[in-house]
Amino acid sequence: MSLDELPAGLHEAEDVTRHYDLVERAAGEGRAGELYELALTLRAAEPGWQRDAVLLHIQQALALTPGPGNAACAVRLAATEQLDSRVRLAAAQLASAQPVDNLLPLYEEYEQAPELFACLTQELVLRHPDIGQHGAVRRVTAHLADANHPLAILPLTLLPLEDSLDLPSYSLRGASYAIPFGPVERSGFPRRPGHQMPAVELLAPGLLTAAVENWAEDSNGRIEARAFRLAMPAELDAELLEGLGLTCLAGEGEVTVRAATPSEVMRVLFAAAATGSAYGSGRGGAYGRLLAWQSMTALAGGTRVEDAAGRTWVLFDASTAWFYQVAWDVGIAALDPDRLLVHVLAATDTD
Structure with a gap:
């Protein structure tokens, strides 16, 4: 099966693992343009969980496979994404996997996807402490502030109290992250029923x-x-x-x-x-x-x-x-x- 053949019968597939493999191989080979066109074709295809799963995997494969072409096409796809959660995910994955040099030139396209670049900027701040030194990032941040974007109040550097944040680790088939909360070993503090503080x-x-x-x-x-x-x-x-x-x-x-x-x-x-x-x-x-x-x-x-x-x-x-x-x-x-x-x-x- 080739990328051109992938949409045929997709909605009847019981498993999309082979489709994932094909998408990942194309991203690894730098065939970003083909994956982008395939995504557009799938968006116009018959709805179904199979289509949605492969569409998301194309976005993730482009974002998570380093390469300037992959990064550019991932941004183009995310720029037309309708779900806010998918936009946020694309920004996080791009920041986690793509070298900064692959992303900075794309800031020229800020006006085509202001929400994506607002999220991408802060995702980069979390992973690259010196990102605020780049003029392209500062210019976009200034535009966001002028537009009263909610993320614009956040600085381009982390505060001392942000020195221990846990960031997700993304892969082509999932993600992992720490959970710094939950049940703990009990200390056995003696309870005082009816005790009240004025x-x-x-x-x-x-x-x-x-x-x-x-x-x-x-x-x-x-x-x-x-x-x-x-x-x-x-x-x-x-x-x-x-x-x-x-x-x-x-x-x-x-x-x-x-x-x-x-x-x-x-x-x-x-x-x-x-x-x-x-x-x-x-x-x-x-x-x-x-x-x-x-x-x-x-x-x-x-x-x-x-x-x-x-x-x-x-x-x-x-x-x-x-x-x-x-x-x-x-x-x-x-x-x-x-x-x-x-x-x-x-x-x-x-x-």
Whole structure:
């Protein structure tokens, strides 16, 4: 079977492995133009899971197989993609696999695909710390700012608290990534039924949940976001969390709390936003960074993400009925420098 013959009978195929092999071989041989034309043909063909699977594989093979022609055709395909999730995925795969020199000339086509290049820019920032030194990237970033694109608020360099982010590793047949959250070994903190901390509950910032909203939107997740002003200064520990009346800690079960650095918290928030949950694939690295910033800023008091450095942070988990205790459990709390203002974010999901 040749590339020209591939569309014939595709919708009747019970397995598309042979089709994948053919696409991958063509990408490896640098036949990017042929793959691009094949993708256009398939887009006009009869709908079906087989067609959709091969179309996605063409996009991935072009993005993940290094070569200037492959990169250029991957951008051309992604520029006309209708699904936002596919655009985000294409940007992530291009940034992960293509040398920067293959991508920079393509920034001249920014106006044909502003969303793709907005995502690509931030995906490159995550993987290439010096990408902001290139004039083409700075020019596109300036255009994005003029257009009030949401990603334009992100800088072209990583902050110190972004030094531990886990990035996916892509291959032609899948992807792998770290999950820096989930059930932990229990510490056995002695529970105190009925214990209450004198505090006034405040309206939690709307963006507090930004990093984990996809868990509820795309999967079976549930979220708790709370803010409190304490009557007197306190330490951020299990006893304090126990006394705030959090739904996620209600009932029987052990609570585990450990001190965390802003980098550790950002790592958790970024993974939750970028890679997603049980049934969701997340929002990708570019929007994952933005959503993690939004949650981190809200947890730190709602002014600047840099204010996170002045807060006290803990990560917590519990074997209560609220947490599913499968793989997707998150508990974060932050205490302001005066030890009076507490913000809490908890999320859990199951398959």
